Amino acid sequence: MLSVKKNTYATFKVINGDIQLKLGVFGILFLLLVGILSPILAPLDPYHYGQDILNGLGVNGHLLGTNHLGQDVFSMIIYGVRTSLMVAVISALISAVLGILIGGIAGYFGGKLDLIVSECINAFMMVPTFFLILLVIALFDNSITNVMIVIGLTTWPSNAKLIRAQALSLRERTFVKSAITMGESKTQILFKYIIPNGIFPVLANTTIGMSNAILTEAGLSFLGLGDPNVISWGQMIFMGKQYITSAWWIATFAGVAIVLTVTVFYLLGDGLNHVLNPKHSNGKGGE
Amino acid sequence: MKTKSPFIKIDKISMWYPQKSKNLFMSIREERKWIKAVDQVSIELERGEILGVIGESGCGKSTLGKVLARLENPTNGDVYIDSVSTKELMKKDTKKFRRMVQIVFQNPFDTFTPRDTIEQILLRPLKIHGIGKTNAERREICIKALESGGLRPADEIMKRYPHELSGGQLQRISILRSMLFEPKFIIADEPVSMLDVSVRSEIINMLLTLSKEKNATVIFISHDIALTRYVSDKIAVMYLGKVVEYGDSDTIINNPKHPYTQALISNCSSIDPDEQREIIKIQGEPPTPVNPGPGCYFASRCFKASKECFQKYPAATEVSEGHIVACDRWY
Amino acid sequence: MKKYVTRRVFMGLLTIFVVFTINFIIIRLAPGDPISTIMGKDNDDPILRTALEEKYGFDKPMITQYAIYLKNALTGDLGISIIYNKEVMAMITERIVPTLLLVLTAAILAVIIGTLMGMYAAKNEGSKIDVIFSGAAYIFNSMPAFWLGLILIIIFSSVLGLLPSYGMINTRDAHTGFDYILDVIVHMVLPVCTLVLVEIPIYFRIAKSSILQVTNEDFIVTLRATGMSERKIFNKYILRNAILPTITIFGISLAYLITGVALIETVFAWPGTGSLMLTAINQRDYPTLMGIYLIMSISVAVVMVLVDIVYATFDPRIRF
């Protein structure tokens, strides 16, 4: 009957809505697991320069072959998860903490401070960030720590903007007003009411920020500005680029790994946005 | 006039917001424009009195409430409670002021942070103000309060999150929480307008009972003129930030003198289908409170307006004992 | 509206100034200087170094250098490239044309294709095609553009031999006239495709989600209630409202592209500002670096301001 068809359709839509979050969460868990268990999962030490040079797929037990230095590509990919996750998490953390504090304070305290901060945010949004990151990394030290810090320092404005908007509306919310009349201090309110209640959009944005951080790191590595002391996918592409026709596996799998990881973060971000979007949680209070 | 100073004296209180200029730099050069949300309002109230405030949307009722509760700092004026300047009090002892003055908000669904349980929500203010020594003691206080408000079983309700309770329950909790401080002055800003009609009466009755018990003075802000009449002893009618008429509630409803009050009341429909409605039409939409004046703010819409009305803001006239009208053509 | 535009332009100028200053500081604080480049790899003559430092004024205090540079920049004089001994302005104008050609073509194609795809997916939400589009959007959105570029070169240039792999024109046969244009177009195919492929998802998603969102607006329900055909509702009302976020995103991503295209320019040896910038970074060509940055900031600011203005003309609520 008609209603049956409607039913399946509705179910499909719901699953479709949730599936992103599900995939995202499972994907992240998977990546985390791989990151934690890298030493167990990787068949070989990726920092070991073996005798097998430029072996193809499966040759001599190298699942994804080896590179010109004799490193096992599969093991490198596995260890690369660590670098990518580290870059993603730490830079996003820096960006989120900065953004939340700056945006939260500006939005909640308002007034001239807010005007100044929000104009700064607007100005900062106009800054060509990749250019800036590139410049700093190229000119100063290209250690992975620097990369993470610089990404964090240049991407906070979007978080600040989000949380500021949240703070602006939250401070008009009744529960904040009522907290004031209950005698709570401004800092208490900022940390107890404004930030916890306004953090979700930042969270969703942060996962997107994480994917961008991974891509940025890869881009820098591709320009030869990666940190040689760690194994990163971007660097594998950079290194594998010269072998792209003869030993295509070096750059190709690293690229695939980036695509998959970034996709997982995007899925998570979208899923979060989806779930947190009030339009999807219909139904009024009560129940 | 009176020998004894009133319990609560609202003294020429004003709240002017600067017209929002979105640009930091241009705002410096531009001439400031002011939204006079509340403009020189003076009211005196006795202990235990209930004042209803009515008026069109945007006339400054809520702003008045917020200023009285010091959620906003008034541009001008002060409020004295028992002859104590609340401005001074805020500076010296904010917490004491907070315990003296409480506000009940319109939207019970939004009065509590969604992340905490009712228990956490109720205990926090007690802790802040050092009421009760141990958490157990504080819990006891809360449970007693909830049960007195008909919220049973109290300890079960305390475990819930706000979204697991109905609007009526939440509004009760909100009122009960305010009462924990035994405030002397309560501002209720449309406390029932978001609630289902059928549960309104219970909330209103509870508010009235509690404030009578504590002998607190109440300002009751509402759109609903019939309800305001039911609740309050006195009524103040506001228009664009000014009180245009003030008096005993029955006097105001039955014998309004200000043209605006007359229009307001005539437009207010009743549930009595037989009632003859003869509405007074006033032209136009309410103007914005940006730099109003210089004459009577209502003049442009007034059916009685004369030339003079546009020139000078009319003085408040006491037309009968305790009935004050800010209109030169009230007769 | 006039006030709005002035405000935006003013903000843009301020941003440029701030960015410019930050940039000056970053560049000057960085280790290394152009002198080393001029002196050549195997030369460490300290006398030569001092002489060169004097010649380019690097011996002056930084503040003085900044003041001089700022004064000159205000009069439109970006100085002379230390490395190439050429007017920075001339070098950038020469390079910015290919960059803009690449970026604008890609952005415009991406916005058109992406939006069309988004429209289709929104209309047929949940259909197979929608699922495919959405899935592909995730994948391409996550793809490092430089990697995609490499893959495209291998496929279309090395394996299939269909398209040129680098540059903007065929060096062997210098074309003129119409052939020249054709030649440039052929060379543009791969880099533009790369950019378009990674940009499409952005417009696809924004178009799809904003169309779906507008579809639920009350006024659309009202229009449905009037019996207006879905087609007309879609074409006239939904689209016009749903296009607004696309405009904003267009601005942001165009701005991003202008600066982010450097990677693609490297991969395809495209003679644009991106590659000029990378060389300038490596050689510490201060005037060129500052000049590029200034011009880029200006372009980004101009794009942003233009987009804001376009947005304002599309959305009457903005005009105040």
Next chain:
Amino acid sequence: MNQLLEIKDFSVTYVNKSKKVYAVKNVNLKINKGDSLGIVGESGSGKSTLAMALLRLLPEKNTQITGKANFIGKDLVQLNQKELKNIRWNELAVVFQKSMNALSPVHRIGPQIEDIYRVHKPNASKEEIFSRITYLLRLVNLSERVYTLYPHELSGGMLQRVSIAISLVHNPKLLIMDEATTALDVVTQGQILDEIVKMEQTLDVTRIMITHDISVVAASCNKIAVMYAGEFMEIGYVKDVLKNPKHPYTRGLLSSFPSLKGEKLKLTGISGYLPNLSVKQEGCIFAPRCQHATEKCKQEKPLGVEMNENTVWCHLYSSGGELINEDQKPVYKD
């Protein structure tokens, strides 16, 4: 009889994920030409759902509509899109509450109205449309100036007037107004209600007025239907129902409204809360909150009891309309 709309056994269910919401349950209703029916009920009682379902504007993918709704000889529930298109606005128009969002924000008001006008009269000339619209705008007390303005340039009251004018462009037979005056303040609301009543006399439309404010119904309708949790409790002439309410719920509701003039009576209201609409409940839906509820009430759904021209769904009354037990005369404790 000049019956315009007859709703029989009409139900609407929302199907969201695994959860169902029974928003409207087996309701019956008749409306005659020239009537003005006010549907009152508390928030969530299903008023809007009923209206939207009649207009067939609910998203088909997650709603189920059953029953019949005969409107000028056609069953609204069964109509296909093409037939619907013909009926919409021509015969059946609607005004929504959220007037702020009722018009596209990026189009000028005039052209939007023209588009709507052309839906059913594609060949109408500009002059024709303009004269019709200015006529209607004047009817709701607006100048033709709004024609060239954008929605955000109007106040809420003006937009609401525009919405009303738009709903009338094709002289519909039935006009549904869902909380059309709720968001407005007292003065504007009073004036618009007054205009609606007058306009109705000139244009001869039948109107369904959905609101939670009984005083609005008292001021502008001749019939009233009291709705509670998706069901009708009582339907009848405004004068009868408001003066002499039969259903315990109606009484409770009325006692929640203080009167503006006259004696100050104590407000009582109804204790308890609205039932959960996701659960199908046996018996009278109001029984859990009703102080007269008997075992029967808890088990059996009451059938409509006709009294004069009013109908009450309550077990307190016999099919003849008398109170079965005088002791149970619905009064409310103080």
Next chain:
Amino acid sequence: SGTSTETGGKESKSDKVLIVRSGGDPMSFNPDTIADDNAYAIVQNIFNRLVKLDASKQIIPDLAKDWEVSDDGLAITFHLKDNAKWHDGKPVTSKDVKYTFDTIKENKTYYFNSRLDIVNSIEVPDDHTVVFKLNDPDVSFIADLGWYATFILPEHVLNNGQSWEDNPASKEPIGSGPFKFSEFKQGVNISLIPNKDYHDGEPKLDKLVFSIIPDEQTAIQALINGEIDVYENVPSSSVDQMKANGKIRMALNEYPSPARIIFNLKNETLADVHLRKAIATAINKEEISKKVYNGVQVPEYSMYPSLIDWAANTEEVSPQFNIVEAKKILENAGYKKDANGFYVTGITLDVFEGSGYPDMANLMKATLAEAGIGIELKVSEFNAWNQKVSVERDFMIEMQGGFMGPDPAALAKRYGTGVGSNYGEYSNPKFDELTAKGAATGDQEMRAQYYKEAQTLLAEDLPFVPIVTYAGYDANNAAYVNLPIDGAGKWGWQEYTYTDIQ
């Protein structure tokens, strides 16, 4: 004729156009102000020097048909070819030579300026004879005249009161070389057209284009696709693939510029020769050569590039790879293992990005770790590295390359006491003495003697460790003959005068 006017429209297909890959934009077309690798290949075809280097990096005549050194070594006389003409038709005379070097000597900022300190005066007895009067004897001066920034410039064009940098003539250079400047498109290409009146015969090509492709991979693709014809020094990773390509001719091109690590002897840890020896012993040069350079750049043990075979000491060399031996050296010197098995830790190695150096450093790090020497890599972009290493001298070990030919006198410039390029601040009076003797003698055998002895000292002291030679394949379109690489002893390296289609 002779100016750079396009023939209009499309050039006919039969035109012989040679397209050479260039890594980047030239900085200037004045070849004497700065040393610029990107310009170097181009200007060699526009200008002439007194002498030039051939494909094997030996000195051969250019404008000077021959030269002689006076017995005391204080005067060098060059005899110029008499048929050389500038592109505008004016003859090239010894006055131009004098003008060129006098101007360089006056300008401290010009690259060759400090090298001319040794020159007391330049005399021009006639139009085709130039005599350099030196303050001290130095035979290697001749070789240096064949390197960067020594091109002879036209006095009549440039001597107009403006500096060379600002001179508009520097933008459209007029030289005496086989090709004339035609066009420069920034970031795209540089086109040269043949000089029909060239004194060594008209070039065979119709057009010589240097196409700018910064990215190596793109350049390889372009070569495979036939979009370019010459790619000097292809990455070793692509060598096998290109060798297999029938359309491409591969030719090995070697340079006396070995990759080496240099110890900062001012650093306490590294001042210990035992540690240096241990490090040198723990470097697996074979592995590096094979993995990083695909065997193209071979291990280098000699302290002077073995490519210059007459001067290289192949007996006293840096140690062979032997982990056990390295450990033994450390043990004997009294080093103790820590808990992780390291004798020494905290040594940093500064490397710049490119040339496979980071890879090389990573491999070294791995074998050094095996020998119990803990190294931390610091990779920076070249300019930052340069600042750190060469200007600030803030490093422990650094890795670099750099030209050490064509004359062993280069040893003194790299490792002589107090010399600018002596980053590690090596100082050995005996070494200084030997190199001084080498420079003052004209006799090649004697010189070889001195320099080999000096190398023995280096092999003992190990202020640096050579790792691999510098070499690369030039990949050329097989259709062309007489490319620069084919010109050993006949024509200049990077010179296309004789290049032709088969």
